[in-house]
Amino acid sequence: MSDEEDFTPIKPVESELLVVTGMSGAGRTTAAHALEDHGWYVVDNLPPQMLGTLAELVSRMPESMPRLAVVVDVRSQNLFRDIRESLNGLKSSGINYRVIFLDAADNVLVRRFEQGRRPHPLQGDGRISDGITAERELLARLKDASDLVLDTTDMNVHALATNITELFSDSGPIVLRLNVMSFGFKYGLPVDANFVADARFIPNPHWIPELRPHTGLERQVSEFVLQESGAEEFIKRYVDALEPVLEGYRRENKHYATIAVGCTGGKHRSVAVAVELAKRLAQLPRVKVAVQHRDLGRE
Incomplete structure (x- = not known):
C-alpha cells in the first residue's frame, strides 16, 4: 500500500458561534446554563462591540473553543444599540454564527419580574411594562433577523432547558427540527409561528353532539376530519409546498421552524390535521418533528 493510500485527510475543526439574545425575563440565563452543561x-x-474580537479569537483557535455561546442583551444599555452593526461585521468577516432570540408574552414577562423582585433594565422610574415596551421597540429588527425565535411563554425552566438541549446538545442542530403546533384562532396566533395554516374550511365536529366532547387526538374525530372533502388534498399539497422551503432553510443554515395549524378553538380540526401533517413531514429526509397542541384542554 502506498503512502498516498495510507493518508487520510483530517477535516479541520470549525468553530461555531451562537448569539443568545431576546427579551429580558424570557429565559436567557436558563438557556446559557443549558448550553454550558453541554x-x-x-x-x-x-x-456587542466585542463580538467581532471574540469571534475572531475563537476562529483562530477552534480546537480550544469549538463552540462559543455569547449572551448579548439590553443590560449593556446604550452599547446594545450597535448590535446589528456588530453582527453585520461578523458576516462581512466570514465568521459563521447563528442568533437565537428568546421571547415571551408581556404578561408573563411582568409576572416573572414580579416574582424575582427585580426591576426591568429599561424601566427607569416607570413600570415594568414600560421597560418591556421600550425593549420590544429596540429589539424588533433583531428579532426579525434572528435564525430562531423561541417562545418561552408556556415553558418553565426545565422545559426551556430541554428545548435548548434538543437543539444544541451535540454540534449544533444537525437536522431540520420542525414543531407542528395546533392552536385555536380565538386564543390568538402563535407568536413564534413561521407558517400558519387554517383548518376552518373543514366542517366543525363541535356541532356534532357525539363528537363534541372528544378531541382530534381520538380516532372518531380524526377520521371525521381527515375524511372530509378537501382535507387529504390540503395536507398533501401543503407538504409538497413546504418541501422546497425546508430545503431552502437548510441552505440558509436555518435549523428550526414552527408550523402552526389553527381552527376555531384548537380542539378538533387543527389537532387532527396537525398530527397527520407531522406524520408526513417526519417522512422527509433529515427532519425531526415534534407536535404541540397549544390550546387543547381549554374551554
Missing part, C-alpha cells in the same frame, strides 16, 4: 463555552452580558 460543552459550550458561554460568555454572558458581552457588549
Whole structure:
C-alpha cells in the first residue's frame, strides 16, 4: 500500500458561534446554563462591540473553543444599540454564527419580574411594562433577523432547558427540527409561528353532539376530519409546498421552524390535521418533528 493510500485527510475543526439574545425575563440565563452543561463555552452580558474580537479569537483557535455561546442583551444599555452593526461585521468577516432570540408574552414577562423582585433594565422610574415596551421597540429588527425565535411563554425552566438541549446538545442542530403546533384562532396566533395554516374550511365536529366532547387526538374525530372533502388534498399539497422551503432553510443554515395549524378553538380540526401533517413531514429526509397542541384542554 502506498503512502498516498495510507493518508487520510483530517477535516479541520470549525468553530461555531451562537448569539443568545431576546427579551429580558424570557429565559436567557436558563438557556446559557443549558448550553454550558453541554460543552459550550458561554460568555454572558458581552457588549456587542466585542463580538467581532471574540469571534475572531475563537476562529483562530477552534480546537480550544469549538463552540462559543455569547449572551448579548439590553443590560449593556446604550452599547446594545450597535448590535446589528456588530453582527453585520461578523458576516462581512466570514465568521459563521447563528442568533437565537428568546421571547415571551408581556404578561408573563411582568409576572416573572414580579416574582424575582427585580426591576426591568429599561424601566427607569416607570413600570415594568414600560421597560418591556421600550425593549420590544429596540429589539424588533433583531428579532426579525434572528435564525430562531423561541417562545418561552408556556415553558418553565426545565422545559426551556430541554428545548435548548434538543437543539444544541451535540454540534449544533444537525437536522431540520420542525414543531407542528395546533392552536385555536380565538386564543390568538402563535407568536413564534413561521407558517400558519387554517383548518376552518373543514366542517366543525363541535356541532356534532357525539363528537363534541372528544378531541382530534381520538380516532372518531380524526377520521371525521381527515375524511372530509378537501382535507387529504390540503395536507398533501401543503407538504409538497413546504418541501422546497425546508430545503431552502437548510441552505440558509436555518435549523428550526414552527408550523402552526389553527381552527376555531384548537380542539378538533387543527389537532387532527396537525398530527397527520407531522406524520408526513417526519417522512422527509433529515427532519425531526415534534407536535404541540397549544390550546387543547381549554374551554
